[in-house]
Each structure stands twice: as C-alpha cells, then as structure tokens.
Amino acid sequence: MHPLNLCIDLGNTTGKAAFFRQQKMLEYHEQLSEKSILHLVQKEQPHHIIISSVRSNLDGLLDQLKQYSEVMVLDSILPVPMINHYETPHTLGTDRIAGVVGARVLYPQDSCLVIDAGTCITYDFIDQQDNYFGGSISLGLQMRFKALHHYTDRLPLIEASTTRPALVGTNTPKAILSGVINGLVAEIEGVIAGYSENFGNFAPILCGGDAAFFESKIKESIFVASNLILIGLNRILIYNVENKLKS
Structure with a gap:
C-alpha cells in the first residue's frame, strides 16, 4: 500500500x-x-x-x-x-506555488491560469513546460467592500449579494454592489482575455474561498477546484x- x-x-x-x-x-x-x-x-x-x-x-x-x-x-x-x-x-x-503545481496535476497537457479568489485575488500562469514567471495580485471581494467603507466618511459597509447585481445601481448600496461585484467580474474576465491574447489556449482554474461565488457570474468556461x-x-x-x- x-x-x-x-x-x-x-x-x-x-x-x-x-x-x-x-x-x-x-x-x-x-x-x-x-x-x-x-x-x-x-x-x-x-x-x-x-x-x-x-x-x-x-x-x-x-x-x-x-x-x-x-x-x-x-x-x-x-x-x-x-x-x-x-x-x-x-x-x-x-x-501561489502550490496552486500552479496543483493546476498542472489536473491539466498535465495544458498551460494553466490559476485564479485564487480569497482575501486577495491572485492570478498565476504556468506553461506546458512548467515555466512559472508570476502573475498579479488584486483586492479580494470583501476587501473591496471594506475599503470603500473604511476610506470614506459616508459609504456604508455592504455585504455581497448572492446574485449578480444590476449594472446601474439606483441607490448607494446597489451602486456599491454593482461597482464591486460587476467590477471584479469584469476584472477576472479581462485578465482571462489578456492571457488568452498573449499565450493562446490555456486552462483557467478558479479556487479560493470566493470561488463558488464567482463561478456562475463569469462568462468564460472555468473549472472550479476548491482543493x-x-x-x-x-x-x-x-x-x-x-x-x-x-x-
């Protein structure tokens, strides 16, 4: 054994x-x-x-x-x-190291973009020859809500909605939801598109504590690997x- x-x-x-x-x-x-x-x-x-x-x-x-x-x-x-x-x-x-190594276990024939949606959102790319050069680090979902509240005098602290909010927020809480959630979805989709333009085909993989939250909101086909x-x-x-x- x-x-x-x-x-x-x-x-x-x-x-x-x-x-x-x-x-x-x-x-x-x-x-x-x-x-x-x-x-x-x-x-x-x-x-x-x-x-x-x-x-x-x-x-x-x-x-x-x-x-x-x-x-x-x-x-x-x-x-x-x-x-x-x-x-x-x-x-x-x-x-980040473990994430890209894990991606190559799941996709041994493909280049991979790992999107780890946790406290921060990290993007890490590894190619088919196991070359890792880096990626990018961005504010996570909850950090964005907290930053808007902490660094302003009047904006309230909002909790994320389970559904994707309307593009046009008709009051301040709805405007915050639209800005944070729609903005973050647009960021993720934009990063995927940017890597696709620069590196061709690859497997995008979503993990992290907020992975399930974003899975249904992203247009591109993406594999969620919580572990x-x-x-x-x-x-x-x-x-x-x-x-x-x-x-």
Whole structure:
C-alpha cells in the first residue's frame, strides 16, 4: 500500500488539511486549529506531512508533528516540480506555488491560469513546460467592500449579494454592489482575455474561498477546484519524497 500523506494549508486563524495516497484524496478537513491537526496526526499516523502557512512562527507545531511523522514545510527553498522564474522567490506566497503545481496535476497537457479568489485575488500562469514567471495580485471581494467603507466618511459597509447585481445601481448600496461585484467580474474576465491574447489556449482554474461565488457570474468556461492548494501540496510532497529515494 502506498504511504499516507497529510497536506496542511494554514491560514491566519484556521487551517485546511487532506489525506492522500499517491494522487488520490481520501479525507478532507477544514476549520482546523493546531490542536485538531495534532489530533488528526495522532489518530491517522501519516508517513509524510507537508505544510503551507502564512504564519511566521510554526516552531511549536512543527516540533509536535515531528514526533509522529516526517515533516516538510513549503518555502522558497523546498524543491518544487516547476521552473520558477519569479524575480523574488523569497516573497512568493506558498499558496501561489502550490496552486500552479496543483493546476498542472489536473491539466498535465495544458498551460494553466490559476485564479485564487480569497482575501486577495491572485492570478498565476504556468506553461506546458512548467515555466512559472508570476502573475498579479488584486483586492479580494470583501476587501473591496471594506475599503470603500473604511476610506470614506459616508459609504456604508455592504455585504455581497448572492446574485449578480444590476449594472446601474439606483441607490448607494446597489451602486456599491454593482461597482464591486460587476467590477471584479469584469476584472477576472479581462485578465482571462489578456492571457488568452498573449499565450493562446490555456486552462483557467478558479479556487479560493470566493470561488463558488464567482463561478456562475463569469462568462468564460472555468473549472472550479476548491482543493487546488492541497492537491499541489501533495504533488510537491511526492516530488520531494521521490527525489530523496533517488539520492
């Protein structure tokens, strides 16, 4: 039987995790605290663990995890199955790395544009030869609503509507909804069109916390992969384990 892998994606407050054997995801868990992650590890005893995190200090968690399994942390030094041309790799978010690697797992024959709709919206492109040059970073959905409220005296804080708003907002809340949601949809569609003009055919992939929100609002055919980061982490883990066995 193939070894059991645990892939962990840690946010600022909670984390997501999935167990894999080879490329097959067996279990998915979300809203995880460090305590619940340790409980999972103690219960399932995975052979290998990989972590991607936005947190600056993981020492305490790593020390505990290493008691049960071999642990690797995705950073700018860990080898990955892509050619990284980013000019400042030490500033590149590990979620962006895992995202493009995961995209190539799902589309091994295609260039891919990964659109991660979370706190920020990131756009990352990787070609058929696994060359990664970078992409762009933009304000996310909730950040746009909060910025309009925070940086003005009179604009209210609005919650996103589930349906796409009318183009013409007939009052201030509706105008904010139109500006934020329609503007963001236009941005995403425009970025896809720009990459298509410059790079030809590719697979656009949408992930992140707001992926489901935008899926039905974007005109272009787009694949939603909610677990793309975890899929990429698993591929990076396997890549490093295989390289270690060869050496």
